[in-house]
Amino acid sequence: MTSEKAKAAPIRPLSGFPELLPAQRYVEQQVVATLARTFELHGFANIETRAVEPMDQLLRKGDTSKEVYVLRRLQADDAGADDRAKGIGLHFDLTVPFARYVLENAGKLEFPFRRFQIQKVWRGERPQEGRFREFTQADIDIVGRDTLSFHHDVEVARVMLEALGKLASPDSIGLPGFRLQVNNRKLIQGFYAGLGLDEHGVDEVMRLVDKLDKLDPATVRELLLTEAGVSDDQADKALALATIRTTDDSFVARVRALGVEHELLDEGLDELATLVRACAPLATERTRIEADLSIARGLDYYTGTVFETRLDGYESLGSICSGGRYDALASDGRTTYPGVGISLGLSRLLVTLIQRGGLTADRSVPSVVLVAVTDEESRAGADEVATALRARDIPCEVAPSAAKFGKQIRHAERRGIPYVWFTGAAGKPDEIKDIRSGNQVAADRATWQPPTEDLRPQVVTHTERHSS
Amino acid sequence: MTSEKAKAAPIRPLSGFPELLPAQRYVEQQVVATLARTFELHGFANIETRAVEPMDQLLRKGDTSKEVYVLRRLQADDAGADDRAKGIGLHFDLTVPFARYVLENAGKLEFPFRRFQIQKVWRGERPQEGRFREFTQADIDIVGRDTLSFHHDVEVARVMLEALGKLASPDSIGLPGFRLQVNNRKLIQGFYAGLGLDEHGVDEVMRLVDKLDKLDPATVRELLLTEAGVSDDQADKALALATIRTTDDSFVARVRALGVEHELLDEGLDELATLVRACAPLATERTRIEADLSIARGLDYYTGTVFETRLDGYESLGSICSGGRYDALASDGRTTYPGVGISLGLSRLLVTLIQRGGLTADRSVPSVVLVAVTDEESRAGADEVATALRARDIPCEVAPSAAKFGKQIRHAERRGIPYVWFTGAAGKPDEIKDIRSGNQVAADRATWQPPTEDLRPQVVTHTERHSS
Numbered sequence: 001m002t003s004e005k006a007k008a009a010p011i012r013p014l015s016g017f018p019e020l021l022p023a024q025r026y027v028e029q030q031v032v033a034t035l036a037r038t039f040e041l042h043g044f045a046n047i048e049t050r051a052v053e054p055m056d057q058l059l060r061k062g063d064t065s066k067e068v069y070v071l072r073r074l075q076a077d078d079a080g081a082d083d084r085a086k087g088i089g090l091h092f093d094l095t096v097p098f099a100r101y102v103l104e105n106a107g108k109l110e111f112p113f114r115r116f117q118i119q120k121v122w123r124g125e126r127p128q129e130g131r132f133r134e135f136t137q138a139d140i141d142i143v144g145r146d147t148l149s150f151h152h153d154v155e156v157a158r159v160m161l162e163a164l165g166k167l168a169s170p171d172s173i174g175l176p177g178f179r180l181q182v183n184n185r186k187l188i189q190g191f192y193a194g195l196g197l198d199e200h201g202v203d204e205v206m207r208l209v210d211k212l213d214k215l216d217p218a219t220v221r222e223l224l225l226t227e228a229g230v231s232d233d234q235a236d237k238a239l240a241l242a243t244i245r246t247t248d249d250s251f252v253a254r255v256r257a258l259g260v261e262h263e264l265l266d267e268g269l270d271e272l273a274t275l276v277r278a279c280a281p282l283a284t285e286r287t288r289i290e291a292d293l294s295i296a297r298g299l300d301y302y303t304g305t306v307f308e309t310r311l312d313g314y315e316s317l318g319s320i321c322s323g324g325r326y327d328a329l330a331s332d333g334r335t336t337y338p339g340v341g342i343s344l345g346l347s348r349l350l351v352t353l354i355q356r357g358g359l360t361a362d363r364s365v366p367s368v369v370l371v372a373v374t375d376e377e378s379r380a381g382a383d384e385v386a387t388a389l390r391a392r393d394i395p396c397e398v399a400p401s402a403a404k405f406g407k408q409i410r411h412a413e414r415r416g417i418p419y420v421w422f423t424g425a426a427g428k429p430d431e432i433k434d435i436r437s438g439n440q441v442a443a444d445r446a447t448w449q450p451p452t453e454d455l456r457p458q459v460v461t462h463t464e465r466h467s468s
Numbered sequence: 469m470t471s472e473k474a475k476a477a478p479i480r481p482l483s484g485f486p487e488l489l490p491a492q493r494y495v496e497q498q499v500v501a502t503l504a505r506t507f508e509l510h511g512f513a514n515i516e517t518r519a520v521e522p523m524d525q526l527l528r529k530g531d532t533s534k535e536v537y538v539l540r541r542l543q544a545d546d547a548g549a550d551d552r553a554k555g556i557g558l559h560f561d562l563t564v565p566f567a568r569y570v571l572e573n574a575g576k577l578e579f580p581f582r583r584f585q586i587q588k589v590w591r592g593e594r595p596q597e598g599r600f601r602e603f604t605q606a607d608i609d610i611v612g613r614d615t616l617s618f619h620h621d622v623e624v625a626r627v628m629l630e631a632l633g634k635l636a637s638p639d640s641i642g643l644p645g646f647r648l649q650v651n652n653r654k655l656i657q658g659f660y661a662g663l664g665l666d667e668h669g670v671d672e673v674m675r676l677v678d679k680l681d682k683l684d685p686a687t688v689r690e691l692l693l694t695e696a697g698v699s700d701d702q703a704d705k706a707l708a709l710a711t712i713r714t715t716d717d718s719f720v721a722r723v724r725a726l727g728v729e730h731e732l733l734d735e736g737l738d739e740l741a742t743l744v745r746a747c748a749p750l751a752t753e754r755t756r757i758e759a760d761l762s763i764a765r766g767l768d769y770y771t772g773t774v775f776e777t778r779l780d781g782y783e784s785l786g787s788i789c790s791g792g793r794y795d796a797l798a799s800d801g802r803t804t805y806p807g808v809g810i811s812l813g814l815s816r817l818l819v820t821l822i823q824r825g826g827l828t829a830d831r832s833v834p835s836v837v838l839v840a841v842t843d844e845e846s847r848a849g850a851d852e853v854a855t856a857l858r859a860r861d862i863p864c865e866v867a868p869s870a871a872k873f874g875k876q877i878r879h880a881e882r883r884g885i886p887y888v889w890f891t892g893a894a895g896k897p898d899e900i901k902d903i904r905s906g907n908q909v910a911a912d913r914a915t916w917q918p919p920t921e922d923l924r925p926q927v928v929t930h931t932e933r934h935s936s
Contacts, residue, residue, distance in 0.1 A: 011572040011800070014556070017520065019569065021576055022513035022583065029514060040834035041858045043865030045490035046497060050602050051519070051588065052485060068542045073535050073592035074557070088482070089542070101487065104479040108489055110832060110882050112868050115490065120519065124541035134518050149868060151847060332479070364578060366508035379619060390509045397511030400580050400617060414578050 016125075016133030018351045023416075026361040026457050027173060028136075028350055032118055034172055035138050035344070038163040039116040042155070044140055047115050049097035051122075052088040057100060067124035068092055090122040094139040094343065099330035102143055102337055111145040111337075112152065118346070129355075130317040130348040141341030143329055148338040150271055153305040153325055154278040157182065160321060160342045161282045161289070164309075168286055173359060173459055175349075177286035177312040178320075182275055183295040185302050185324070187268025191241055191255070194262030195234045204228040209242050210298040242294040248280065249273040251291045271304060286312075303327040307342055311349070314356075320349050358462025363416025366457065368450050369396035369432070370412040371421045376402050381423050385430065388445040389421075394455070396421075409435055418454050421445075484595030485602045486819045491884075494829040494925050495641060496604075496818055500586055502640055503606050503812070506631040507584040510623070512608055515583050517565035519590075520556040525568060535592035536560055558590040562607040562811065567798035570611055570805055579613040579805075580620065586814070597823075598785040598816040609809030611797055616806040618739055621773040621793055622746040625650065628789060628810045629750045629757070632777075636754055641827060641927055643817075645754035645780040646788070650743055651763040653770050653792070655736025659709055659723070662730030663702045672696040677710050678766040710762040716748065717741040719759045736772075743773060754780075771795040775810055779817070782824075788817050826930025831884025834925065836918050837864035837900070838880040839889045844870050849891050853898065856913040857889075862923070864889075877903055886922050889913075 013019070020028060036046065058068050069090040091097050094117045102109065118138045125131055140159060142152045157180065167175040188209075192202040208223050215223075217239055224235040237258055244254050252269050272291055279289045297306045302324035309321035321344045329339030353359045369389060371382045382398045389396045397417075399408045405422070412420050413435055421443070424430045432443040481487070488496060504514065526536050537558040559565050562585045570577065586606045593599055608627060610620045625648065635643040660670040676691045683691075685707055692703040705726055712722050720737050740759055747757045765774045772793035779788050789812045797807030821827045837857060839850045850866045857864045865885075867876045873890070880888050881903055889911070890899045900911040 011568060013572065014518065014520070014522075017518040019518055020515070021573060022515055025515050026513070041861070041863045043833050043835040043863060045494070045833050047488070047490055047493050050482065050485040050487055051590070052482070052602070054482075069539045070542050071537045071539060071558070074538050075535055075592070090539070100479060104481065105489060110879075114833070114865070122519070124543070134520070144868075152868075365511050365513050365582070367511040393509070395509045395511060397582070400612075400620075411578075 016127030016131075018132055018134075018347065020351075020354070021360075021364070023361040023364045023457070024354050024359070027354070027359055027459050028346075030459060031167060031173060031346065031350060032138070034166050035118065035163050035346075036116065038166060039140055039159065042114070042159045042162075044114040044116040044159070047098075047101065047117055048119055049091070049094070049101050049117065051090055051120070053091050053097055053100060055087045055089050057096060058089050058092065060096075069122050069124055092123045093121055094119060094137050095141075095329075095341070098139070098141060098143075099337075099339075103330050103332050106145070106332070106335070106337075112142050112148060113144075114140070114142050116140045130314075130345075130352050132347055132351070135345065135347035135351075138344040138346045139323075139341060141329070141339050143337050143339035145335060145337060148340065150274070150304075153271070153340045154275055156323070156340050156342050157275060157279055157305075157307065158282060160307075160344065161279060161287060163344075164321070165282065165284070165287050173350075173353065175311075175353075176314065177288070179288045179290055179310045179312075180279070180321075181290050181292035181295050181308045181310065182272065182279075183291065183293055183306050184268040184272040184275075184304055185296070185306060186264050186304055187255070187272055187293070188241070188296060190262040190265030190268050191258075191260050192238065194260035194265050195230075195237055197230065197234065201228060201230065205230060205234075205238050206296050207298055209238055209294065210296045212242055212294050244291070244293040246291050247276075247283070247289065249276050249291075251276075251293065255293070268304075275305060297322065297324060301326060305340065314352060317348055317352060320345050360460060360462055361416075361457035362460045363418075363457045365397065365415045365417065366395040367397045367415070367417050368394055368454055369419045369421050370408065370415075370417045371396060371398045371423070372405060372408045373399045373402045374423065374425065378402075378423065385421055385423055385445050389448075392449070394450065409433070416457070419450065484593075484600050486600055486815065488819075488822070489828075489832070491829040491832045491925070492822050492827070495822070495827055495927050496814075498927060499635060499641060499814065499818060500606070502634050503586065503631050503814075504584065506634060507608055507627065510582070510627045510630075512582040512584040512627070515566075515569065515585055516587055517559070517562070517569050517585065519558055519588070521559050521565055521568060523555045523557050525564060526557050526560065528564075537590050537592055560591045561589055562587060562605050563609075563797075563809070566607070566609060566611075567805075567807075571798050571800050574613070574800070574803070574805075580610050580616060581612075582608070582610050584608045598782075598813075598820050600815055600819070603813065603815035603819075606812040606814045607791075607809055609797070609807050611805050611807040613803060613805055616808065618742070618772075621739070621808045622743055624791070624808050624810050625743060625747055625773075625775065626750060628775075628812065629747060629755060631812075632789070633750065633752070633755050641818075641821065643779075643821075644782065645756070647756045647758055647778045647780070648747070648789075649758050649760035649763050649776045649778065650740065650747075651759065651761055651774050652736040652740040652743075652772055653764070653774060654732050654772055655723070655740055655761070656709070656764060658730040658732030658734070658736050659726075659728050660706065662728040662733050663698075663705055665698065665702065669696060669698065673698060673702075673706050674764050675766055677706055677762065678764045680710055680762050712759070712761040714759050715744075715751070715757065717744050717759075719744075719761065723761070739772060765790065765792060769794060773808065782820060785816055785820060788813050828928060828930055829884075829925035830928045831886075831925045833865065833883045833885065834863040835865045835883070835885050836862055836922055837887045837889050838876065838883075838885045839864055839866045839891070840873060840876045841867045841870040842891065842893065846870075846891065853889055853891055853913050857916075860917070862918065877901070884925070887918065 071088050120136050122134050189202050192205050205228050221235050224230050244251050252273050276291050283289050295308050304325035306324035308319035311320050323342035325340040327338050328336045330337040371385045373382045386396050386398050420433045422431045429442040431440050433440040539556050588604050590602050657670050660673050673696050689703050692698050712719050744759050751757050763776050770792035774792035776787035777789035791810035793808040795806050796804045798805040839853045841850045854864050854866050888901045892898045897910040901908040
């Protein structure tokens, strides 16, 4: 009777659907735990939303750049018997589902509502480094009913800075230095309006100036003249604004020096200056905050603060952490829900650090101890040792077979398990061997405790692991 | 400029895709943490697999009862330009992806390989109580290369019993009592072979006897005679075997009394007796282990031990936790990977307990403290208090507006936050109010500590919450 769940077919990875080995997955779990703990310290509640949304919600923005995966039940009647099931697709971000969740549960939520959400999302894009078809995002958002004070923009920035700062610690994954770039849509739009552009002109100029990360300024200037039809002076000032970058609120004087006046510009300058000043105390040599007046987040519907984040040495990844303020994250026609949030591209960050930097854990199993088995008859005795250790929260496993002790030690070594326990025969004490040093000493299963640094796997780089 | 991510359309839940409110989600997080911690104590490493598998893998068993969701990229060329992407679907369990993961990474894994996996799976089934289209499973499996000792069957049973036992604690979710039912395919198949049935007859009788949970014995007996073509004596003995249920190894004598002899029967009896004896020490009044010789897990390709689990008072849910031994979990044609595992239907269990039992948390946010704001000018001072508390791992949030203190206290109350912090003005000490008792005392932001039971939300039933 043969029975196989998977056989003979050649197995190859699916491009764009990254998977991790156990030791790498341990690193991801640690990152998720650090993020979750930080968000909870700031009062953010966790939620999960279903993986699917109705297609009309997913395509609402008319933005087809995020290629949606449509679902169909294999046995559904293709003639349309199951329209409801046909009309669903996998979510491509966590904002669309969150907006829907807020509307669906508005009567049961307390506003302002702080939530974090760490889930997979799917996009049928062409895979490349840091761009996947299945990936995990970590989002924080604060949503209000009718109104949401500006200080919440400051709050989400500070919370994400604190979370990234923790990941930068050598105790964590030693995230490289990074730069949080902030801007404000009111500032840009007010500036363009102050230049005399109408609403259409404002949108066109914003769209073209946003191309500065791909095109050189002369080309963008040419496009501003030909496509947006602005004057030389308007083009020069729009480009001048986009070159302003400061790490403090001195950008205000530089914008003022361009001589443009508009009420919305004043509001944007004021908000951005407040944000930069409030984030400044969190800055370090590795954690940098910068007002960058070229940031617009073109296609997304932000209405005030906007965020992007660049990782030192990984600039080709683009922004690893982006977001901003929506005056209407959601609306049911009667009530409007403004929101502000930031989304961290967890897979983009982590899979790249794993692939390029060899980030991993120093063992592939949670076990601190392998309990050796002298012979199969005494397996129950080895199980008792393991039970005693687990009762004191020490992860361990029992050897799979009563092979020679040398073979059992190599079994532990291959997994990175630091200790092997030998049960004492006939009244002799148990002994424990640290297989890194070779030291073997008497040990009491009721009291033995590993050093704290051995209790859980440690995050290391592949290089470190091999040189130690 | 309007900008809305979701609006006017009436929002209704999608049947079969359950979602939780923040306080309910907190319960789910606690359950996941308890399971993960238990599995890790036993040396199981966590992995996640991608949500999709090639359709040929998903349909390998030819079992179309698990309706697969097929994926299609919205902008894919329907004429077949993107065959690869067209040929993928969402996984319907965690066993098929795990078998594929083992083959794909065999050279990088150490065997026997213990893993746990807690992820969503999708089936396009008709939704009903405890049956969803999207749901979470928690699986543990141990897989060997070429061989896998029987003691691992005992191991997975004991680990899952320990995990369920922890969930049964009043400190956890107070899971109702349950019954782990174990059997062994070798026992059944050896018994039928000993009755003189050929391989086809064995399969037929097993399939029909498996219907005893839906049909009465007389009907099944009739089917055995007409459909399987067995004799009266064979039918009577097959039914007699299926009525045997014991909480110890006394089932061996009862099977022997039926006078059937077969080598495979002996092996099955021996394995099952070993399993029942090894699990017996974990039994309590609420955690019961039972050899139930009617359990066969009909459609699944098990080859030895089989498990099912019934929850007291929730029998209509069917088995909440099932699994068994596969002689070939996976095979690449050269090497065979035997495995044994159990899968807990986390959503089936939890969503039902939440809906029927009102399981929830006593607050909807992680915050222990709401820091009140006297006026907007002093918000920075309130932020400093919050920062001081968070530095000592006390989750807190700052009031969203400088409303009257009564209103700020009600803001905390609606969220279930137990304490409100008032920053002392002009040299006066800070004060903290326990809003349950109304007590208000002086407090030092550098040393104040909430009672341990207040530090994190507590799992309660809806009834408890309202009566307290």
